[in-house]
Amino acid sequence: MAKYEEVSVHGYEEFSKAVDERKGKDVFVYFSGDKDKQGKSWCPDCVKAEPVVRGEMAHLPEGSVFIYCQVGDRPYWKDPSNDFKKTLKLTGVPTLLRYGTPQKLVEEQCFSADLVRMMFTED
Secondary structure, three states: OOOOEEEEEEHHHHHHHHHHOOOOOOEEEEEEOOEOOOOOEOOHHHHHHHHHHHHHHHHOOOOOEEEEEEOOOHHHHHOOOOHHHHHHOOOOOOEEEEOOOOOEEEHHHHHOHHHHHHHHHOO
16 A cells, blocks of 8 residues: 555645645645646646656655646646646646645756655655
8 A cells, every 4th residue: 555645636726625635744746737638748848757756756755645736728827827826836837846845846857856756755
């Protein structure tokens, strides 16, 4: 059995609900562009980063939560007033963050297995 919980959500409301339901837990969130019916995101960097992030998930802390969040389609993401940009101050996808801390990896940083592993293993 996995030592962490994985949750997949779509959109800001589902994301907020997932976080609220897991208060007090160590929560990591990976934000990605929406995927099509073939499972491919419109965001080429997200496609490149996802296997790197998934490859390091074995290093997630015991009892932590990994939320995979699809942020929406490209036009929604490009809107500067979308909830992810306004409320969470996200600047790009993919973004991997440790919720409630300043720790985050944005875009090309998510391509580095070393950086991803450091985020998952350091307090």
